[in-house]
Amino acid sequence: MATKTIPSICPFCGTGCGIGLRTRDGQVVGVEPIKNHPISKGRLCSKGWSTAFGVGPKHRITTPLIREGKSFREASWDEALDLIHEQFSSYLDSHGPQAVGMVSCARATNEDNYAIQKFGRAVLKTNNIDHCARICHSPSVAGLSRTLGEGAMTNSIGDIEKADVVVIFGCDPTESHCIIGSEMIRAKERGAMLVVVDPRQTRLAKLADVHLQLKLGTNVALINGLLNIIFDRGWEDREFLDARCEQEDLLRKQVSQYTPKKVSEITGVPVDQLIQAARIYSKARAAFLAYGMGVTQYATGTNNVMSISNLALVCGQVGKSGAGINPLRGQNNVQGACDMGALPGVYPGYQNANDPAVQKKFSEAWGTSVANKPGMTSLGMLESAMQGQFMGMMVFGEDPVVTDPDQNQVEKALRKLDFLVVVEMVMTETAKFADVILPAASFAEKDGTFSNCERRVQRIRKAVEPMGQCKTDWQMMGLLAEKFGIGGMDWNAAEEVFDELVGLTPIYSEMSYPRLAENHGLQWPCTREKPQGSRVLHRKEFPIGKAQLIPLNWLPPAENPDADFPFYLTTIRLHFHYGCGSMTRKSPILERETPKGVLFMNLQDGANMGLYNHAPVSVSSRRGYLETRVVLIEELPQGLVSMPYHFNDTPSNQLTNDVQDPITKMPELKACAVKVTAL
Numbered sequence: 001m002a003t004k005t006i007p008s009i010c011p012f013c014g015t016g017c018g019i020g021l022r023t024r025d026g027q028v029v030g031v032e033p034i035k036n037h038p039i040s041k042g043r044l045c046s047k048g049w050s051t052a053f054g055v056g057p058k059h060r061i062t063t064p065l066i067r068e069g070k071s072f073r074e075a076s077w078d079e080a081l082d083l084i085h086e087q088f089s090s091y092l093d094s095h096g097p098q099a100v101g102m103v104s105c106a107r108a109t110n111e112d113n114y115a116i117q118k119f120g121r122a123v124l125k126t127n128n129i130d131h132c133a134r135i136c137h138s139p140s141v142a143g144l145s146r147t148l149g150e151g152a153m154t155n156s157i158g159d160i161e162k163a164d165v166v167v168i169f170g171c172d173p174t175e176s177h178c179i180i181g182s183e184m185i186r187a188k189e190r191g192a193m194l195v196v197v198d199p200r201q202t203r204l205a206k207l208a209d210v211h212l213q214l215k216l217g218t219n220v221a222l223i224n225g226l227l228n229i230i231f232d233r234g235w236e237d238r239e240f241l242d243a244r245c246e247q248e249d250l251l252r253k254q255v256s257q258y259t260p261k262k263v264s265e266i267t268g269v270p271v272d273q274l275i276q277a278a279r280i281y282s283k284a285r286a287a288f289l290a291y292g293m294g295v296t297q298y299a300t301g302t303n304n305v306m307s308i309s310n311l312a313l314v315c316g317q318v319g320k321s322g323a324g325i326n327p328l329r330g331q332n333n334v335q336g337a338c339d340m341g342a343l344p345g346v347y348p349g350y351q352n353a354n355d356p357a358v359q360k361k362f363s364e365a366w367g368t369s370v371a372n373k374p375g376m377t378s379l380g381m382l383e384s385a386m387q388g389q390f391m392g393m394m395v396f397g398e399d400p401v402v403t404d405p406d407q408n409q410v411e412k413a414l415r416k417l418d419f420l421v422v423v424e425m426v427m428t429e430t431a432k433f434a435d436v437i438l439p440a441a442s443f444a445e446k447d448g449t450f451s452n453c454e455r456r457v458q459r460i461r462k463a464v465e466p467m468g469q470c471k472t473d474w475q476m477m478g479l480l481a482e483k484f485g486i487g488g489m490d491w492n493a494a495e496e497v498f499d500e501l502v503g504l505t506p507i508y509s510e511m512s513y514p515r516l517a518e519n520h521g522l523q524w525p526c527t528r529e530k531p532q533g534s535r536v537l538h539r540k541e542f543p544i545g546k547a548q549l550i551p552l553n554w555l556p557p558a559e560n561p562d563a564d565f566p567f568y569l570t571t572i573r574l575h576f577h578y579g580c581g582s583m584t585r586k587s588p589i590l591e592r593e594t595p596k597g598v599l600f601m602n603l604q605d606g607a608n609m610g611l612y613n614h615a616p617v618s619v620s621s622r623r624g625y626l627e628t629r630v631v632l633i634e635e636l637p638q639g640l641v642s643m644p645y646h647f648n649d650t651p652s653n654q655l656t657n658d659v660q661d662p663i664t665k666m667p668e669l670k671a672c673a674v675k676v677t678a679l
């Protein structure tokens with residue numbers, strides 16, 4: 001049979017590169033880049049090139065599975081859905097809607113996420129709906145919503161080429177968002193100034209004009225110090241502040257306490273570097289500021305985000321091309337899962353789930369009553385399970401045992417659950433705890449849309465038939481809703497789901513499948529006033545009127561090194577793997593490059609401990625213990641070790657701290673204290 005190429009979108013990071021899925025004999029046999037794609041322009045990184053391995057027949061679950069003792073037996077869809085209906089109905093009868101919940105999926109389509117949250121709210125009548133944004137960019141949603149009125153990247157990836165200054169804060173896009181990383185390198189090559197803020201000497205830091213190598217967890221102090229210098233020298237954007245911002249006086253008062261000398265002591269960054277960075281950023285014509293999880297994954301994550309917002313607003317770097325505040329969302333559709341309301345506090349389009357008018361709107365549209373109590377986060381559901389109050393959970397395509405903090409506690413909570421349903425393509429560490437596993441179609445086996453980190457909603461297309469009995473999440477939700485006697489979810493095609501969600505999601509209101517295809521995707525808000533979408537947010541106004549400057553105090557990480565646990569540990573991502581590794585680790589090419597988890601340590605620290613490269617070591621924290629091998633590098637400062645979180649055989653989240661941000665419940669994955677011992 002001839003080879004065909006079906007256009008789609010890479011299923012890995014939030015960059016959203018265009019790929020062509022090459023198919024033959026009903027299987028995906030390879031990928032190729034799409035030449036005229038607006039973001040990737042004919043490029044892919046090694047993960048993108050390896051897509052076919054993640055969706056191939058090897059390792060796939062292709063039929064519903066029901067637990068029988070310590071293993072699983074195959075079952076029909078009817079039997080599996082009947083069992084789920086019976087169990088969840090009994091929890092609703094005995095404990096009410098707070099006893100059940102759903103963890104949706106940042107890798108699934110918008111259509112799937114819409115259906116999952118609709119099932120939760122309209123069928124189970126619960127707002128206990130969350131997904132992995134909780135542990136990556138929930139502080140971006142909360143922080144930017146508070147300061148600007150919208151919790152998403154303000155500009156577009158293409159704006160990097162319009163910037164004369166690029167700032168990268170707490171991430172290494174050459175590892176995590178490689179095509180964006182290469183755009184930043186190009187920007188540097190054509191003469192833009194590059195500023196990197198990171199405790200590690202990343203690849204981009206080596207190219208940077210200024211590398212602010214701050215101590216772990218000192219983001220707010222650093223930014224307050226930069227603002228102190230900017231205000232002190234009159235480098236702020238007076239016109240922008242007067243016209244578009246509020247609370248400048250409060251911010252000025254707060255940052256006046258953060259003198260350069262004091263900030264240098266807290267952060268370890270020399271005063272002259274602070275002044276140099278403040279000058280470069282505030283004097284820029286257009287400064288593109290991107291940040292990652294080195295900003296968000298702290299118990300002060302929301303404050304860190306608001307602090308970045310303060311800096312950008314004071315310098316007038318919002319609402320214009322080439323500039324902005326740009327969170328680099330991790331997973332391919334984590335933006336879309338947020339847009340679709342797979343969060344406890346919001347319906348699709350960020351409509352407040354606790355507002356009776358919003359509840360009425362959705363209740364009328366869906367023809368049934370909806371949830372009316374505040375929902376729990378994913379970690380909140382697990383905590384409630386530990387207390388015996390939360391009974392039934394559905395997890396879609398996520399692997400919290402590998403990705404959530406304090407793995408031992410997560411496993412205990414999953415064991416305490418009465419009933420766990422996991423919807424998955426392959427057996428994962430979390431699926432091993434399930435009572436029922438439902439086989440999920442891969443992105444190559446379905447139609448739908450993904451929304452990338454720059455708010456671009458793009459079409460994916462079914463390239464091959466679903467394997468075995470696999471189904472899309474929206475199909476499963478429709479069948480299960482029928483068992484509960486709730487109608488309105490018996491869609492026949494992904495396009496029907498999309499048309500329904502567009503009607504209820506104002507920021508998507510002028511989108512349709514044909515329009516997305518014609519335009520290579522559309523960036524929200526895409527409304528009657530802006531039918532071609534929005535490349536840059538806040539050009540003239542903020543949805544909240546004036547932008548809010550928020551005075552913030554610096555707080556150190558919750559756990560700091562001491563005599564028992566003398567190193568800081570931070571978790572990182574590697575170029576060759578993605579998320580929990582359930583897809584990229586199926587690729588022999590990627591697995592050959594980085595086959596196992598490792599501990600990175602400073603060369604001198606290693607020498608002091610008598611360690612050699614690849615020596616076996618144990619790493620322990622107050623929460624867990626693991627064994628791995630050490631790689632000695634000069635890119636980490638002394639006293640700091642790092643571990644990737646992709647590897648279930650060396651699970652760094654055995655060690656991490658689950659202390660949480662009070663606003664978003666984001667756990668502090670980026671900083672905890674550990675001990676390293678030679679084995």
Ligand code: SF4
Binds near residue numbers: 011012013043045176
């Ligand atoms: Fe895929 Fe991200 Fe690589 Fe692009 S940069 S090919 S979206 S993993």
